[in-house]
């Protein structure tokens with residue numbers, strides 16, 4: 001942990017650079033995320049959103065610093081939900097598993113793999129499934145789920161981990177309007193529960209609706225929104241690295 005990291009920061013990214021061969025994808029990105037913040041990450045296709053989330057999750061080599069000022073290991077305090085369409089979520093949907101089984105995999109990040117499931121674990125799984133509105137499907141075989149339902153299973157698997165930081169890569173892609181609203185409201189509520197959210201998405205209106213701060217990646221650089229009039233403090237956007245309420 002960096003000594004000067006702010007006390008309430010749950011994620012601190014400094015001078016982060018990612019390249020693929022000679023191609024520089026992220027250039028000296030600085031970002032601080034605070035507890036209870038919801039940060040939306042916009043950017044065109046190929047802007048580097050997934051690369052940034054993957055680097056923070058420890059899934060992508062990078063140069064620079066990623067600090068997660070938690071007493072827990074990064075693998076446990078940071079949860080990452082990859083794009084369902086990208087296949088990077090590590091689930092084989094043809095396996096004979098049900099929704100509760102897959103959500104329970106999230107617990108493996110918190111304790112040793114061979115430990116049995118107690119009552120508290122079963123309750124945590126049921127709670128995470130309820131939070132994404134899948135209780136009626138808790139016993140459903142995963143090979144019968146739709147794309148949007150799979151997306152929600154992956155979110156529940158991340159939630160059961162009880163992360164400090166939740167990284168989401170395009171969670172609204174391919175999701176119907178009702179589910180999108182439920183999901184967005186839930187992400188909004190998570191902040192009240194002390195979970196910070198960093199979410200890559202394309203829908204600018206959803207970014208402003210469900211998140212407290214909106215950032216844009218452009219040509220590998222992170223931009224904060226322009227300031228409004230200095231006299232207009234309502235909904236004042238703030239610079240990257242500054243908490244929303246200051």
Ligand SMILES: Nc1ncnc2c1ncn2[C@@H]1O[C@H](COP(=O)(O)OP(=O)(O)OP(=O)(O)O)[C@@H](O)[C@H]1O
Nearest residue numbers: 020023025043044045046047048049050051052200
């Ligand atoms: N494994 C890889 N090897 C080479 N180049 C890659 C690799 N992964 C990503 N890139 C390149 O890095 C750049 C950023 O990709 P990234 O997936 O981070 O963008 P993104 O903003 O998430 O895009 P999208 O909105 O399309 O999901 C793109 O130009 C992409 O082609």
